Amino acid sequence: MVDTAIALTHSSRPRDLFARRLAAHLFTLLFLAAWQAASLVAPSYLLPSPVQVAWRLWSFVTSWRDLGHLTASLYHVAAAIVISFVIGSLLALIPYYVPPLRFAIERRIGPFLNSFSAIGWTLLSIMWFGVSPLTVIFAISAVLVPFALVNMLAGLTNLDAEILEMAESFTRQRWRMFALVIVPSLYPFIFATLRIMFGVAWKVTLTAELFGGNSGLGYMINLSRQEFDTATIFAAIILIIAFVHSMDQYILAPLQASVSRHYAY
Amino acid sequence: MSVVADRVIGDGLVLLALLAWWMLARGLPEFILPGPVGVVRRLIELFMMPEFLGHAFTSAWRVLVSIAAALLIGGGLAFLSHGVPWLEAVVDERIKPVLNSFPSIGWAILAAIWFEPGDFGVIFVEVAILIPFCLINIAEGLRNIDRELMEMGQSFTRRRLRILWRLTLPLLVPYGLSATRIAYGIAWKIALVAELLGAPTGLGYLMLRAQTAADSTTFLATCFAIVLMFVAGERLVIVPLERRFAHR
Numbered sequence: 001m002v003d004t005a006i007a008l009t010h011s012s013r014p015r016d017l018f019a020r021r022l023a024a025h026l027f028t029l030l031f032l033a034a035w036q037a038a039s040l041v042a043p044s045y046l047l048p049s050p051v052q053v054a055w056r057l058w059s060f061v062t063s064w065r066d067l068g069h070l071t072a073s074l075y076h077v078a079a080a081i082v083i084s085f086v087i088g089s090l091l092a093l094i095p096y097y098v099p100p101l102r103f104a105i106e107r108r109i110g111p112f113l114n115s116f117s118a119i120g121w122t123l124l125s126i127m128w129f130g131v132s133p134l135t136v137i138f139a140i141s142a143v144l145v146p147f148a149l150v151n152m153l154a155g156l157t158n159l160d161a162e163i164l165e166m167a168e169s170f171t172r173q174r175w176r177m178f179a180l181v182i183v184p185s186l187y188p189f190i191f192a193t194l195r196i197m198f199g200v201a202w203k204v205t206l207t208a209e210l211f212g213g214n215s216g217l218g219y220m221i222n223l224s225r226q227e228f229d230t231a232t233i234f235a236a237i238i239l240i241i242a243f244v245h246s247m248d249q250y251i252l253a254p255l256q257a258s259v260s261r262h263y264a265y
Numbered sequence: 266m267s268v269v270a271d272r273v274i275g276d277g278l279v280l281l282a283l284l285a286w287w288m289l290a291r292g293l294p295e296f297i298l299p300g301p302v303g304v305v306r307r308l309i310e311l312f313m314m315p316e317f318l319g320h321a322f323t324s325a326w327r328v329l330v331s332i333a334a335a336l337l338i339g340g341g342l343a344f345l346s347h348g349v350p351w352l353e354a355v356v357d358e359r360i361k362p363v364l365n366s367f368p369s370i371g372w373a374i375l376a377a378i379w380f381e382p383g384d385f386g387v388i389f390v391e392v393a394i395l396i397p398f399c400l401i402n403i404a405e406g407l408r409n410i411d412r413e414l415m416e417m418g419q420s421f422t423r424r425r426l427r428i429l430w431r432l433t434l435p436l437l438v439p440y441g442l443s444a445t446r447i448a449y450g451i452a453w454k455i456a457l458v459a460e461l462l463g464a465p466t467g468l469g470y471l472m473l474r475a476q477t478a479a480d481s482t483t484f485l486a487t488c489f490a491i492v493l494m495f496v497a498g499e500r501l502v503i504v505p506l507e508r509r510f511a512h513r
Contacts, residue, residue: 016350024354031359046378103271104278115495117454119461119469120488123476127297127484143454199365203394206370207458218370225374237371244366 048231056235070239072215076133076208077201080140085197087141088148096156106153114146118204126212135212136205143204144197151196155189191256198252202244299482307486317471321494324460324468327384328452331391335448336441338392339399347407356400365397369455377462387467390459391452398451399444406440407433438510446503453495 032050039049048056060066091109095102121142122135129135159182167181209218217236224232283301290300311317346356372390380386410433418432460469468491475484 019351020354023351024358027355027359100267100271100274101278103268104275108275108279111496112492114450115453115492115499116488117457117491119457119472120491123472123484124488127476127479127481202366203369203455206368207373207455210370211461221370221374225378230378233371233374237368240368240371241363241366245362248366249362 045228045230048234052231053234053238056231057238060232060235060239066220069215069217069220072133072213072219073205073209073217076136076140076213076216077198077205079137080144080205081194081197081201083137084141084144085148085194088145088193089152091145091149092152092156095153105149110146110149110153113142113149116142118143118207122204122208122211125208129212131212131214133213133215136208136216136218139208139212140201140204144201147197147200148193151189151193152186155186155193158189159185187262188256188260191252191259195248195252195256199244199248202240206240296479296481299485303482304485304489307482308489311483311486311490317490320467320471321490323384323466324457325494325498327387327391327460327467328449328456331388331395331456332445332448332452334388334392335395335399336403336444339396339401339444340403340441342396342400343403343407346404357404361397361400364393364400367393369394369458373459373462376459380463382464384464386463387459390463391456394456394459395448395452398447402440402444402447403437406437409440410436442503442507442510446499446507449498449503450495453491457491 035047035050039047039052044052091105095105118139122139125135125138125142129138163181163185164177167177171177205216206218206221209216210222213219217240221233221236224230224236286298286301290298295303342356342360346353369390372393376386376390380389414432414436415428418428422428457467457469460467461473464470468487472484472487475481475487
């Protein structure tokens with residue numbers, strides 16, 4: 001950390017960049033080798049070998065039933081993100097338009113939602129709705145609402161007062177102002193919020209599906225756990241890591257970057 | 266004046282919600298939605314029960330140990346990627362993305378398969394869930410370190426340890442604190458899942474037991490106990506820490 005300056009000047013050199021890539025790939029290989037070695041010692045229900053998992057991964061992406069579970073999970077995540085984003089944003093808009101309710105939202109409802117545990121919501125919704133997709137979507141939405149609320153509140157408090165004043169000098173129609181000025185200046189926050197929610201949603205979804213779902217990857221993991229089919233568990237986890245990471249890295253991040261560039265203050 | 270009015274409205278809303286809950290619960294059987302009076306009474310009973318206090322203490326202890334361990338490991342990884350240039354890609358492009366998108370129930374199930382039920386398994390899961398949050402925050406802090414300050418430090422001493430202790434670590438304190446705050450929230454809200462599968466003790470286990478026994482009153486009371494403990498910890502430990510250290 002002392003050599004920050006030196007490290008930074010070095011980093012632009014292509015040879016160094018190559019060395020770093022090499023180190024990363026070597027690390028992957030080393031990791032796989034260690035995994036393989038460990039799987040030779042441990043029984044396969046404790047640690048399946050990478051080859052076994054790769055085979056399972058292949059049969060996963062060629063089986064309609066397995067892909068159906070993946071689709072179910074995707075559907076749960078998407079529905080929950082939409083629902084909780086709408087609810088969270090509406091809650092965040094209340095103090096903006098009705099200032100006396102600011103205390104109620106920011107100091108009472110927000111902290112309460114924010115400190116209620118995810119498992120609490122999951123088990124509670126099982127009691128209310130039984131084992132069904134509704135349970136899963138409800139549980140994920142309940143966990144996500146505070147994230148949407150906090151981020152959108154931050155966005156609304158960061159609105160540029162001068163731009164709002166300018167807009168007011170052009171129109172008195174509140175709806176027009178909302179659609180043409182407030183929402184566009186919130187775009188960076190909206191995308192940041194969606195990106196955070198996407199990450200958290202995947203962390204919670206499998207839990208909700210495992211306990212309260214009759215479809216989805218979490219349900220599948222639960223079945224394989226009962227059958228000591230550890231290879232399937234690994235395959236599902238790897239699939240999720242690959243999906244979440246590539247989605248975040250190649251779709252959400254560039255989208256967010258381009259939006260922020262357009263609408264940055 | 267208006268602050269008082271806002272407070273009245275806020276607390277009035279809470280009362281209204283409690284009232285609505287009470288009305289709703291009157292028409293529903295107890296195992297679906299117990300009334301607020303019953304839940305509050307059970308909550309008070311729980312806090313007087315040594316068994317419950319034991320479980321609560323176990324959970325709190327595990328959360329604290331996990332946060333400390335995750336800060337150490339996450340911070341260590343951040344320092345590695347920052348201080349050893351050729352390891353940067355290993356940490357940033359291999360370890361971080363994997364840990365960051367690893368589903369939390371995945372860790373819980375793997376721990377249930379690998380380890381005996383008990384403290385170690387639970388703490389393993391919680392640490393694994395918390396590491397990426399600590400890593401990202403501390404890495405951000407290292408990236409934002411003022412290079413001029415570092416240069417100044419180097420002009421005073423050549424001892425790396427001295428610079429680390431006197432300059433780097435104090436500059437990282439705000440980021441460490443925000444990492445702690447995030448980890449604290451995630452630990453109580455999400456990482457508690459570790460106790461559902463991997464341990465016969467702790468609040469997560471209590472919740473699952475109450476839910477399987479269809480004892481909704483105890484279940485809801487436990488949920489609220491977690492809310493109370495979470496808020497108490499935040500007000501009594503995290504906020505004072507932030508107030509003490511945030512503005513350096």
